[in-house]
Amino acid sequence: MSAAVSPLMPTYGRLPIALTHGQGCRVWDNEGREYLDALAGIAVNTLGHAHPKLVPALQDQVAKLIHTSNYYQAPLQEQLAAKLVELSGLTNVFFCNSGLEANEGALKIARKFGHQRGFDTPETLVFEGAFHGRSLATLSATANPKIHEGFAPLVPGFVRAPLNDLPAVERLLDDHPQVSAIFLETIQGEGGINPARIEFLQGLRRVCDERNLLLMLDEVQCGIGRTGKWFAHQWADIQPDVMPLAKGLGSGVPVGAIVCGPRAAGVLTAGNHGTTFGGNPLAMRAGIETLSIMETDGLCAHAAAMGERLKTALAAGLAGVAGVREIRGHGLMLGIELDRPCGALLQRGLEARLLFSVTAERVVRLLPPLIVTAAEVDDIAARLIPLIQTFCAEAQS
Numbered sequence: 001m002s003a004a005v006s007p008l009m010p011t012y013g014r015l016p017i018a019l020t021h022g023q024g025c026r027v028w029d030n031e032g033r034e035y036l037d038a039l040a041g042i043a044v045n046t047l048g049h050a051h052p053k054l055v056p057a058l059q060d061q062v063a064k065l066i067h068t069s070n071y072y073q074a075p076l077q078e079q080l081a082a083k084l085v086e087l088s089g090l091t092n093v094f095f096c097n098s099g100l101e102a103n104e105g106a107l108k109i110a111r112k113f114g115h116q117r118g119f120d121t122p123e124t125l126v127f128e129g130a131f132h133g134r135s136l137a138t139l140s141a142t143a144n145p146k147i148h149e150g151f152a153p154l155v156p157g158f159v160r161a162p163l164n165d166l167p168a169v170e171r172l173l174d175d176h177p178q179v180s181a182i183f184l185e186t187i188q189g190e191g192g193i194n195p196a197r198i199e200f201l202q203g204l205r206r207v208c209d210e211r212n213l214l215l216m217l218d219e220v221q222c223g224i225g226r227t228g229k230w231f232a233h234q235w236a237d238i239q240p241d242v243m244p245l246a247k248g249l250g251s252g253v254p255v256g257a258i259v260c261g262p263r264a265a266g267v268l269t270a271g272n273h274g275t276t277f278g279g280n281p282l283a284m285r286a287g288i289e290t291l292s293i294m295e296t297d298g299l300c301a302h303a304a305a306m307g308e309r310l311k312t313a314l315a316a317g318l319a320g321v322a323g324v325r326e327i328r329g330h331g332l333m334l335g336i337e338l339d340r341p342c343g344a345l346l347q348r349g350l351e352a353r354l355l356f357s358v359t360a361e362r363v364v365r366l367l368p369p370l371i372v373t374a375a376e377v378d379d380i381a382a383r384l385i386p387l388i389q390t391f392c393a394e395a396q397s
Ligand SMILES: *Cc1c(COP(=O)(O)O)cnc(C)c1O
Pocket: 097, 098, 099, 100, 101, 103, 131, 132, 133, 134, 185, 189, 190, 218, 219, 220, 221, 222, 246, 247
């Protein structure tokens, strides 16, 4: 169908393939072509496609109960919340449907926490390179001017700091005494796979404790085992006060969550926040089964090992390629930064039957399902390396 007659709004630049089904890390399009999936629907399909344990669990749930509303007791929410509390060491959970919703809720917590501290115009400290979503508040927290364009006036109350610069954060906090929360992605995803350094995270934790602020870590993309630990901040051996989650939590079924520790868990009270769909039985079952399969199959350790393998293969294959600036990230959240825009690689990826994305214009982003096998990792590297080599050589000449 040509774009001109599509009944969809023209919000996406879509690649010219239509996927119809998948199995593990493979997907097929409507012309029967097979692709290797190194994107997992942007870190969503934790268990790949058509997982043999997830599919029957979801079928069972669909046949029992899909939705009821939050008017009633929610035992499946309790069950998934208990698991998230156990894995994170935090205390309470609110369920919603997406990443921006989880972040929007976190920003409401930050505002109300500020008012409880007596601030009349509480502010939230956010970072350069950040992406937090597309609602008015979360796009205002996002750094990318392209995402702001056309949507002024932005939501006020954000102060922006450079990432990984603790003295700059402390100076801004001194200048902005009504900041009530520090909000960042533990590893920036859309911004180009930029990790917050371990010492920076530990420094932010200390600063938040000294000044009674909320440390809010957006783990929508980097959470749920992707970096090789349940949550990316666990590499820094710290705990946030608020942790929004979404993407990988339901393995493809939309689930968002705001996981809170003691400083934040009691801030929102009856009547402060709510959602119709959030926490419905189908979504909860998807989350419960995803975490349970991940645990039984040791997928965090597996993601760490497969991520190491992929990074090593890419580093070897791309060593000395002029135009490759850096390979970075943790576990199965990897970025290859080139010295120039590389969106053109996506089409060539399709020709090589490999799905990945390009973010921040010049970063090739890999987010394969956590079930990816060693052979598939080698295959991803074998398909991607020549694409990048050729692209860089052409652009060079
Ligand atoms: C994807 C993403 C979001 C937004 O999630 P949606 O489900 O698309 O609303 C927010 N924060 C981060 C870090 C993300 O990667």
